[in-house]
Amino acid sequence: MKTKTILTAITGVAIAAGLLFASADMSIAKERRDAYSFPQNAAYKQECSSCHFLYHPGLLPLRSWQELINKSDKHFGENLSLEVKDKEELLKYFTANSADKSGAEFSRKIMGSIAVDATPVRITETSYIQRKHRKLKKDVFARSAIKSFSNCGACHTKGTEGDFEEDNVKVPK
Numbered sequence: 413m414k415t416k417t418i419l420t421a422i423t424g425v426a427i428a429a430g431l432l433f434a435s436a437d438m439s440i441a442k443e444r445r446d447a448y449s450f451p452q453n454a455a456y457k458q459e460c461s462s463c464h465f466l467y468h469p470g471l472l473p474l475r476s477w478q479e480l481i482n483k484s485d486k487h488f489g490e491n492l493s494l495e496v497k498d499k500e501e502l503l504k505y506f507t508a509n510s511a512d513k514s515g516a517e518f519s520r521k522i523m524g525s526i527a528v529d530a531t532p533v534r535i536t537e538t539s540y541i542q543r544k545h546r547k548l549k550k551d552v553f554a555r556s557a558i559k560s561f562s563n564c565g566a567c568h569t570k571g572t573e574g575d576f577e578e579d580n581v582k583v584p585k
């Protein structure tokens with residue numbers, strides 16, 4: 413009887429410890445998920461994903477997105493023909509989610525790699541992103557399944573979820 417009580421107590425402690433670990437695990441998982449979340453916005457998806465990969469708003473500072481929106485009639489040779497209400501909606505979205513605000517680790521690193529007086533309009537020209545890809549040769553980007561360094565989603569299988577972790581990179585042959 414006594415042994416049984418002790419055993420029950422031990423089992424109870426073990427279960428409690430297990431639950432504690434499980435909940436610690438879950439909160440780490442949640443933290444990671446939050447860090448990689450891609451804040452959704454219908455206007456952003458509608459206006460900015462028909463020609464290329466939908467870039468996570470945390471990949472550039474707000475001033476860069478403002479520059480892109482304000483000059484959207486001359487967007488790398490394209491006129492995006494954005495209506496005033498779309499511009500307003502997009503600026504609101506970037507104000508809330510750009511690299512200055514985003515909690516993602518890559519945002520912090522990108523911010524740290526841009527001079528305070530610089531306003532890059534290309535993610536691929538920021539020094540953090542260049543440094544992270546310096547081992548990839550030019551002809552890798554030229555592969556037919558990739559085409560361009562700007563085509564993040566070709567290699568980052570979870571890029572559309574805001575996850576650029578090494579584990580989820582697969583460079584097409």
Ligand code: HEC
Pocket residue numbers: 459460461462463464467480481484487488490491492502533534535536537560561562
């Ligand atoms: C009509 C087609 C088109 C649409 C729509 C479009 N873009 Fe682009 N975008 C381009 C082209 C072309 C490039 C240059 C790609 C290249 O040089 O490989 C580009 C490049 C970019 C880049 C730089 C990528 C890099 O190399 O780091 C950003 C950022 C960008 N676009 C943001 C946007 C945003 C924000 C919107 C929506 C407001 C948008 N684009 C909508 C055609 C488009």
Ligand code: HEC
Pocket residue numbers: 471518535536541544545548552553558560561562563564565566567568576577578581583
């Ligand atoms: C040709 C394939 C390819 C393309 C295209 C590409 N990447 Fe990568 N990227 C990689 C590889 C491979 C690594 C891993 C580098 C390493 O850490 O060894 C990487 C690393 C990264 C990292 C760092 C991840 C970390 O945790 O260290 C970020 C952030 C990133 N890429 C973002 C981007 C963005 C944004 C784009 C598009 C503008 C892009 N990449 C385009 C292959 C690519």
